[in-house]
Amino acid sequence: xxxxxGWDMPVEYSGIVAEHMAVRTRAGLFDVxxxxxxxxxxxxxxxAVQRISSNDASKLAVGQAQYSGLLTGQGTFxxxxxxxxxxxxxxxxxxxxxxxxxxxxxxxxxxxxAGDAVAVDSSSRYALLALQGPAALEAxxxxxxxxxxxxxxxxFANGExxxxxxxISRTGYTGEDGFEIFVPPQSAxxxxxxxxxxxxxxxxxxxxxxxRDTLRLEASMRLxxxxxxxxxxxxxxxxxxxxxxxxxxxxxAPALREQKAAGVKRKxxxxxxxxxxxxxxxxxxxxxxxxxxxxxxxxxxxxxKKAIGMAxxxxxxxxxxxxxxxxxxxxxxxxxxxxxxxxxxxx
Amino acid sequence: xxxxxDGYKYTKDHEWVSLSGDRGKVGITDYAQQQLGDVVYVELxxxxxxxxxxxxxxxxxxxxxxSELYAPVSGExxxxxxxxxxxxxxxxxxxxxxxxxxxxxxxxxxxGALLDASQYQDLVK
Numbered sequence: 390x391x392x393x394x395g396w397d398m399p400v401e402y403s404g405i406v407a408e409h410m411a412v413r414t415r416a417g418l419f420d421v422x423x424x425x426x427x428x429x430x431x432x433x434x435x436x437a438v439q440r441i442s443s444n445d446a447s448k449l450a451v452g453q454a455q456y457s458g459l460l461t462g463q464g465t466f467x468x469x470x471x472x473x474x475x476x477x478x479x480x481x482x483x484x485x486x487x488x489x490x491x492x493x494x495x496x497x498x499x500x501x502x503a504g505d506a507v508a509v510d511s512s513s514r515y516a517l518l519a520l521q522g523p524a525a526l527e528a529x530x531x532x533x534x535x536x537x538x539x540x541x542x543x544x545f546a547n548g549e550x551x552x553x554x555x556x557i558s559r560t561g562y563t564g565e566d567g568f569e570i571f572v573p574p575q576s577a578x579x580x581x582x583x584x585x586x587x588x589x590x591x592x593x594x595x596x597x598x599x600x601r602d603t604l605r606l607e608a609s610m611r612l613x614x615x616x617x618x619x620x621x622x623x624x625x626x627x628x629x630x631x632x633x634x635x636x637x638x639x640x641x642a643p644a645l646r647e648q649k650a651a652g653v654k655r656k657x658x659x660x661x662x663x664x665x666x667x668x669x670x671x672x673x674x675x676x677x678x679x680x681x682x683x684x685x686x687x688x689x690x691x692x693x694k695k696a697i698g699m700a701x702x703x704x705x706x707x708x709x710x711x712x713x714x715x716x717x718x719x720x721x722x723x724x725x726x727x728x729x730x731x732x733x734x735x736x
Numbered sequence: 737x738x739x740x741x742d743g744y745k746y747t748k749d750h751e752w753v754s755l756s757g758d759r760g761k762v763g764i765t766d767y768a769q770q771q772l773g774d775v776v777y778v779e780l781x782x783x784x785x786x787x788x789x790x791x792x793x794x795x796x797x798x799x800x801x802x803s804e805l806y807a808p809v810s811g812e813x814x815x816x817x818x819x820x821x822x823x824x825x826x827x828x829x830x831x832x833x834x835x836x837x838x839x840x841x842x843x844x845x846x847x848g849a850l851l852d853a854s855q856y857q858d859l860v861k
Contacts, residue, residue: 405799406774599773599800665821667777667797689776689799696777718795718802 391598394486396423399597408600409607409691412563416522417596418584421562421569422577425489425512427482427496433504434478441499441640442472442482443623445633449474454543454558457631458623459484459492460641464648466617466626468492471560473545478506483517485613499640516577520584520593521567521604523734528588529568533557537568551583562601564608564732606697607690609659609730615670616657616685616699624653625701627729655682656707659729662696664722668715674700675714675721681706684715690731697731698724740765741832745808745847746856752832753808753839755847760809761835764796764827767860772798775827778820780805780836785813787839789846794836796827809846811839 391400398420401408411417429437438446444457454473458466468488473481484492493510500506520529530537535548535557545558553576561567572580585593602612611617617626623645624632632645662668668687673680687698706713709728714721744752750768753760769775777797787793787807794805815838820826826834841847851859 400800401773404774603799665777666779667802669802689797691774691799 393598394423396486398423400599401597402595405597405599405603406691408594408596409603411592411594412522412565412596412600412604413692414523415591416520416524416528416567416588416593417563417600418581418588418593419519419521419596419601420516420577420581421519421601422516422574423486424517425484425486425492425510426515427484427489427493428475428480428509428511429482429496429500429506430479430509431504431506432478434480434506437500437503437506437508438472438480438482439633439636439639440503441496442470443633443639443641444472444631445636446472446474446480447636451476452544452546454545454560455631458617458628458641459495460623460639461619462641462644464622464624464641464645465619466613466621466623467495467619469611469613469617473558487614514573515571516574518570518572518577518581518584519561519563519567520570520588521561521563521565521596522593523566524588524591524593525565525567528584528591528593529557529570531587532583551580553580555580562610563604564610564730565604565734603688603690606686606688606699607692607730607732609699609732611657611699612686621657621701622648622653624648625656627657653704655701656704657685657699658702658707658726659697659699659731660713660724660726661731662715662722662724663712664724666715666717666720666722667696668698668700668717668722668724673716674702674724675716676702676706681713693732695731699729702726740853740856742853744832744853745850746853746859747806747808747850748859749806750860751806751808753847753850754835755841758841758844759814760811760839760841760847762793762808762837762839763833763835764805764831765856765860766831768803769828769831772796772801772803774799775824778824778827778836780816780820781813783813783816787811787813789843805836807839808850809839809841810843811841813837814840
C-alpha cells in the first residue's frame, strides 16, 4: 500500500507486469474510488461547464461523456477531467484525487458569472471501479440489465450491477475496451467481489496503481502531475482536440488562441529508448550539449517490452525519428521520437 | 516464507555474498526482489572495477522503482553475469541463484561482520 492523494492504495496485487498483461489480453479490475466527483447543476449548468471546461460540452447528449481540461487563464492545466452529462442541466465532473479541494474551490468561484448553477463536491457519494480489457464486456454483462454491447465508447447508462444501483460508462485509462462503474461506497465491496467472481472464467484479476500507470503510458494518456500541469498548456501537451475552439469564451481561451496563432515553442513528444536504460520523470533531455527539456513520464512497458516515455522538447526538434539524449543518473542514453500512441488496441 | 541460504552472508541493504576462497558471488535477497517487484533492468560494472565495501556497484530497476546495488565486500570485480542483461527477471524468479558479480576480496575480515542467514531473517521478518 502507498499513500496517494490521501488514500492508501495498492500498487500491485499479483505484480505490475502480470496485471498489465492481464488487462491487455483478458481484463483487470481497478478500485479507483480515490477519483473525485464534482457535480454542477442548475438552469445555467451548461454555461457554467462551458466556462470552466476546455472541451465543448454543448456537443454532449444526455448519457455521453468527454475528456477535457480545467485550465488556468494561461491555458495550462489545473487538472484534467471527464465531463458526464447526467441530464440537460446536470453534469458530473470526474477529477484527480489529489486536486479535489483545489478544483472544487476554483470551479465554485469561476462559475458564479455563468448564472444559475451550483457546484457540489460529491466525491464521498461515489466509489468507482474500472473493469478494463477485452474480456470486460463478457465479465460484466451477466451482472447487469444494461445492454453493454450496445453502449458506445464514451457513453454511459444508469442501472444495476449485482443488484447495486450503478452508473456504467464505457470509459477507462488503459487504452483497452472497458467500463467504469460508479456505485455507492457502502456497496463497492459487494460489486468488486461480484465482478471478480463473474470474471473468474475469463481470468479477470485485481489490478493496482502500478499497472494503471504503465497501461496509461503505453496508451499515451497524459497524467496530471507528470505530463500536464499548471506550467504546460493544452497546445504544448498536444491536446488541441479537447479545446472547444468554436465555442464562446472559456477560461484560458484567449491565451490558447494567441498561442495557436503564434505557434508553441515546445511540445510533448513520445519516445523510445535506443540505448539500454529507462528514462524516468525529471530526467533531463539533451540535444547535443544543450539541455532541451525534461522527461515527464517513463517506464519499461510490459506489453510492448520497450522503454518508452514522454518529454517536452523545443518544437523544432519534435519530428518523429529525431534522436536525442537523456541523462539517466549521470549517463547519457540515446532516445528516438516516435508517434503516439505507443499502443493502440486491435479493432 | 522465503528461505535464506545458510552459507551466504547478508547486508542490511539486502545484498547477499557467497564466499569461496578469496572470491565472493554477489546478488540481492528474496526480500529485496519482493520489494522491487518486476525487475526489468540491471546495470552492472565492468570487469576490473575496484569496489569498496558499501560502495554502489550498479543499479537495479523494476517497473516501479530504481535502487542502487551496494558492494557487501571490498574487492575487484572479476566476473559479471551477462545473462542478466537479457533476462533480468531471473532476479525475481531465483534471487539467491541470480548472482550479479564475482568479487576478488581485498579485505578478508569484512565478510565476517556481515549478517548470517538467521540474523538476516530476523531483520526482514
